[in-house]
Amino acid sequence: xxxxxxxxxxxxxxxxxxxxxxxxxxxxxxxxxxxxxxxxxxxxxxxxxxxxxxxxxxxxxxxxxxxxxxxxxxxxxxxxxxxxxxxxxxxxxxxxxxxxxxxxxxxxxxxxxxxxxxxxxxxxxxxxxxxxxxxxxxxxxxxxxxxxxxxxxxxxxxxxxxxxxxxxxxxxxxxxxxxxxxxxxxxxxxxxxxxxxxxxxxxxxxxxxxxxxxxxxxxxxxxxxxxxxxxxxxxxxxxxxxxxxxxxxxxxxxxxxxxxxxxxxxxxxxxxx
Numbered sequence: 001x002x003x004x005x006x007x008x009x010x011x012x013x014x015x016x017x018x019x020x021x022x023x024x025x026x027x028x029x030x031x032x033x034x035x036x037x038x039x040x041x042x043x044x045x046x047x048x049x050x051x052x053x054x055x056x057x058x059x060x061x062x063x064x065x066x067x068x069x070x071x072x073x074x075x076x077x078x079x080x081x082x083x084x085x086x087x088x089x090x091x092x093x094x095x096x097x098x099x100x101x102x103x104x105x106x107x108x109x110x111x112x113x114x115x116x117x118x119x120x121x122x123x124x125x126x127x128x129x130x131x132x133x134x135x136x137x138x139x140x141x142x143x144x145x146x147x148x149x150x151x152x153x154x155x156x157x158x159x160x161x162x163x164x165x166x167x168x169x170x171x172x173x174x175x176x177x178x179x180x181x182x183x184x185x186x187x188x189x190x191x192x193x194x195x196x197x198x199x200x201x202x203x204x205x206x207x208x209x210x211x212x213x214x215x216x217x218x219x220x221x222x223x224x225x226x227x228x229x230x231x232x233x234x235x236x237x238x239x240x241x242x243x244x245x246x247x248x249x250x251x252x253x254x255x256x257x258x259x260x261x262x263x264x265x266x267x268x269x270x271x272x273x
Contacts, residue, residue, distance in 0.1 A: 042072030042144060048095040049146065051119045054166040055093075066156070070146035075099075075139040082123060082137035089126040090147035094118050097143025102225065103135045112225040113178065115140060124167060127153045184270075185228055192269035193227040194237045198247075199266050202256040210259050217254035 046063035127150040157164040202212035
């Protein structure tokens with residue numbers, strides 16, 4: 001076998017240099033098994049880090065130093081960012097776009113925990129305790145993420161107490177949110193669980209007085225994954241809410257016509273109304 005054939009079949013040529021095709025695959029984000037990890041690598045930019053809430057207030061030189069320690073990648077909508085099977089322990093900063101924290105049972109049933117939007121972070125637990133990932137993360141839309149290695153992240157928390165406090169406060173918020181979700185799943189019926197999620201989406205959407213616009217409208221299957229039910233049940237409950245005048249579909253958006261009434265329904269179901 002001549003040298004050219006050896007280079008074609010192997011990763012490195014006889015001089016120990018990386019095969020150009022293999023290098024291209026690596027730069028494009030392919031892992032050893034040939035799976036595409038991301039669409040494209042990005043050059044570091046401290047400008048993008050100014051959007052990240054936990055880094056708020058850091059001077060530009062500090063952001064510049066963090067930016068060059070990050071791996072910058074673009075992900076297509078639907079592309080996997082983090083897998084529970086991965087040995088990756090990085091923290092991911094959502095510079096643009098949005099990702100979904102979710103998990104899949106052996107049966108294929110999906111359970112959605114939360115969505116993480118521009119300016120937020122995901123993946124801190126594995127970076128802090130070194131244990132395996134607890135969930136998968138999927139890009140909801142075309143997104144740009146910057147990932148920080150665990151050691152760099154822990155050094156940042158140690159050296160910048162303000163950042164550490166923000167991370168702690170953020171993680172407390174996540175725990176409170178998931179605890180409330182667990183109580184809802186354990187105590188509320190499907191209709192009440194759905195109204196609770198819709199209220200959360202309405203408050204995060206575009207609000208005009210007592211009217212909220214959720215744009216784009218969530219897919220029925222995604223709502224079902226959030227409240228542990230089936231798409232058909234979600235469809236029936238949304239139709240029932242539409243008949244009462246609380247909800248209305250407007251193009252690709254879902255309009256909540258009476259946010260206050262929706263809030264009263266949720267409070268009554270939780271026993272706090």
